[in-house]
Amino acid sequence: MKGIEIAEKFYEDYGKQMISEQFADVEDRIAVGLVGEGSECFGFDDDISRDHDFEPAFCLFITEEDEKKFGFKLERAYSKLPKEYMGLKRQTLSPTGGNRHGVIVIEDFYKKFLGDSDAPSSIKQWLYTPSSMLAQASNGKVFRDDLGIFSAIRNKIIKGYPEDIRLKKIAANTIMMAQAGQYNYGRLIDRKETGAAQLAVFEFVKHAISVIYLLNNKYQPFYKWAYRGMRDLPFLADLELSLSGLTELGNSKSEATEKRAIIEDVASLIIAEFKNQKITQATCNNLENHAYSINDKITDFNLRNMHIMEGI
Secondary structure, eight states: OOHHHHHHHHIIIIIHHHHHHHOTTTGGGOEEEEOSSSHHHHTOOOGGGGGSSOOSOOEEEEOHHHIIIIIHHHHHHHHTSOSEETTEEOOOOOTTOOOSSEEEEHHHHHHHHHSSSSOOOSHHHHHHSOHHHHHHHSOSEEEEOSSOHHHHHHHHHHTOOOHHHHHHHHHHHHHHHIIIIIIIIHHHHHTTOHHHHHHHHHHHHHHHHHHHHHHTTOOOOOGGGHHHHHTTOSSSGGGHHHHHHHHHSOOSHHHHHHHHHHHHHHHHHHHHHHHHTTOOOOOSSOHHHHHHHHHHTOOOHHHHTSOGGGGO
């Protein structure tokens, strides 16, 4: 059973009764779920995940005002729930805070990931908030939220990037793909700079993954989950094999030839999706040309005229 299923079952079996019996007068002000840090919040957990920070647990999201009124009492009640559940032991809550589970102030939760107590609203906030932070702020599952404050912010994030921001980020990552893969890799191989050539491949792959997430209007999680998250995407998920191959192959003459072919194949498939989404007017297989064409589609004058690399 996945961690998020364990969390919900633990809440249903013990948490719900604890809240209704001990906090009946404020239970409609307590949002419950499992959101934030940890592979289980993404549904990516497996047997290996259980070697650290894995427990039957859930989050109790309350406002800053409510935390002052009944937060301590709620935390105490949560800590008294069964110490073991489904063969898993619960961790001891830190008295100094910083826990992933238990009572969490809504404003603090979003500030932790986004630097603000609300969803991004300005161009700068959307442009410069790391996608992995947006992913963590909007993953998991909310089991109950009568008050709706936590979910209202969450739902703004889940909608994805505003279109102009998405286009800026696609353009920036696409031009990096062009420079690293279509231009620098081959030149470095010709110079027999195989170490630098491998770095160019890594750059191409890193930015290709970012483009794929953006084409799906999904936030890319922390790098170690980037491939795992790709498998659930509607578009271009099957490029995982090609991108993995690029980083795993060496740089012998035959392997370098194969890599160049894979780079062009990946570029072609991504360009085909650009055209499918009608975000480019370019007609060639040169990723740099498509990057500038995509940037030209941005409607906001100031954002469009920012340096194309501002989208990284």
